[in-house]
Amino acid sequence: METLGRHLVVELYACDATRLDDVAAVEAALLEATRAVGATVVGHAFHRYAPQGVTGVVLISESHLSVHTWPESGYAAVDVFTCGGLDPRPAVAVLGRAFAAGEARVQEVVRGLAPEVEAGAKLLPDDVVLSSRLERWML
Amino acid sequence: METLGRHLVVELYACDATRLDDVAAVEAALLEATRAVGATVVGHAFHRYAPQGVTGVVLISESHLSVHTWPESGYAAVDVFTCGGLDPRPAVAVLGRAFAAGEARVQEVVRGLAPEVEAGAKLLPDDVVLSSRLERWML
Numbered sequence: 001m002e003t004l005g006r007h008l009v010v011e012l013y014a015c016d017a018t019r020l021d022d023v024a025a026v027e028a029a030l031l032e033a034t035r036a037v038g039a040t041v042v043g044h045a046f047h048r049y050a051p052q053g054v055t056g057v058v059l060i061s062e063s064h065l066s067v068h069t070w071p072e073s074g075y076a077a078v079d080v081f082t083c084g085g086l087d088p089r090p091a092v093a094v095l096g097r098a099f100a101a102g103e104a105r106v107q108e109v110v111r112g113l114a115p116e117v118e119a120g121a122k123l124l125p126d127d128v129v130l131s132s133r134l135e136r137w138m139l
Numbered sequence: 140m141e142t143l144g145r146h147l148v149v150e151l152y153a154c155d156a157t158r159l160d161d162v163a164a165v166e167a168a169l170l171e172a173t174r175a176v177g178a179t180v181v182g183h184a185f186h187r188y189a190p191q192g193v194t195g196v197v198l199i200s201e202s203h204l205s206v207h208t209w210p211e212s213g214y215a216a217v218d219v220f221t222c223g224g225l226d227p228r229p230a231v232a233v234l235g236r237a238f239a240a241g242e243a244r245v246q247e248v249v250r251g252l253a254p255e256v257e258a259g260a261k262l263l264p265d266d267v268v269l270s271s272r273l274e275r276w277m278l
Contacts, residue, residue: 001192003209005216009146009248043184045198053140057196057203059184063216064194068202070142077144077202077250079218107248109148111216 003112004120005063005083006128010092012076014102020069020076023048023056029098030058030065033091037082039065062086067095076101083112087125142251143259144202144222145267149231151215153241159208159215162187165195168237169204172230173197176221178204201225206234215240222251226264 019025027046034041039060046056057066063081070076078095080088096104108128110117121128158164166185173180178199185195196205202220209215217234219227235243247267249256260267 001209001211003212003214003216007148009148009250011250013252042186042188042194043196045182045184045196047181047198049200055181055198055203057182057184057198057205059186059194059196061188063207064196064205066196066203066205066220068220068222070140072140073142073252075142075252077142077220079220081205081207081216081218083207109246109248111148111150113152113212113214 001084002116002120003083004116005081005111006088006124007079007081007109007111008088008092009107009109010078010080010095011105012078012096012099012101013074013104015074015076016100017071017074019099020074021052021054021071023054025098026054026056026067026069029095030056030067032098033080033094034058034060034065036090036094037080037086037088039082039086065091081111141255141259142222143255144220144250145227145263146218146220146248146250147227147231148246148248149217149219149234150244151217151235151238151240152213152243154213154215155239156210156213158238159213160191160193160210162193162195164237165193165206165208168234169195169197169206171237172219172233173199173204175229175233176219176225176227178221178225204230220250
C-alpha cells in the first residue's frame with residue numbers, strides 16, 4: 001500500500017467555549033469530519049477533563065483525526081492525517097463550523113517514503129507544498 | 140491552562156517489518172514512549188489491518204502519541220504532541236529503538252495561541268523553531 005499521506009496541522013481560534021467543552025458534541029463533530037473526507041473508522045477514544053477541556057481521536061483506515069480543546073482560550077488543536085488518496089481539507093471546514101471558529105491556521109505536511117512523496121506530488125492539489133508552510137485560512 | 144504545545148511529526152524509515160506488524164509490540168512501544176516523556180494516559184485505541192499494518196494512539200493529559208505502520212515498506216508515521224511543558228523528544232528515541240529504525244526524519248511544529256507561543260519560545264530548547272523545518276535525525 002502506498003505510504004503517501006497528507007497531514008493537516010490545524011489551529012482553530014476564537015471558538016465557542018461551550019461547544020469545545022461538550023465531549024458528545026466534539027465526538028459528533030469529529031465523526032462528521034471523518035465522514036466528510038470519506039474515511040473508514042476503525043477505532044476511537046475520547047476524554048473530558050476536569051474542570052474543562054476535551055481530547056479525542058478517531059482512528060481511520062487512512063490514519064487519524066484528533067482534537068484537543070482549551071475552552072477557556074477558545075482554542076482547539078486539530079490534526080487531520082489521511083493517506084490512500086483522501087483529501088483531508090473537508091474535515092477542517094466541518095470542524096471549524098462545528099466549533100464556530102473565528103480563525104484558523106493550517107499547515108500541511110506531506111508524509112511517507114521519500115520516493116512516493118516525490119512521485120505523488122504530481123497528484124496533489126496546487127495548494128500542497130512538499131516541505132511545509134504556515135498560512136492562515138479564514139473560515 | 141497554557142496552550143503552548145510541541146508537536147513532533149516523525150517519519151521512521153528502514154524499520155524492522157516484524158515489529159511494525161505486531162500490534163502488541165507497537166502498543167507496548169507507544170506506552171513506553173508515553174512513560175519516557177512523563178505523560179499521563181487517559182485513553183488508547185489500537186487496530187491491526189489485514190493483511191498487515193498497525194495503527195494506534197495513546198491519548199494523554201498533555202495531548203497524544205500516534206503511530207501508523209507500513210511493514211511492507213519498513214515505514215512508521217509517528218506523532219508526538221505534548222503540552223504542559225513536557226519534552227516530546229525522548230518518545231522518538233524510544234520508538235526508533237523499538238522499531239529498529241535505520242533512519243528518521245523529524246519536523247517540529249509549535250502549537251497554541253499565538254501570544255503563548257511567542258512568550259513560550261524563550262523556554263524552548265535551542266533546536267526548536269517556531270515555524271517549522273525538515274531535518275534528518277540519525278538514531
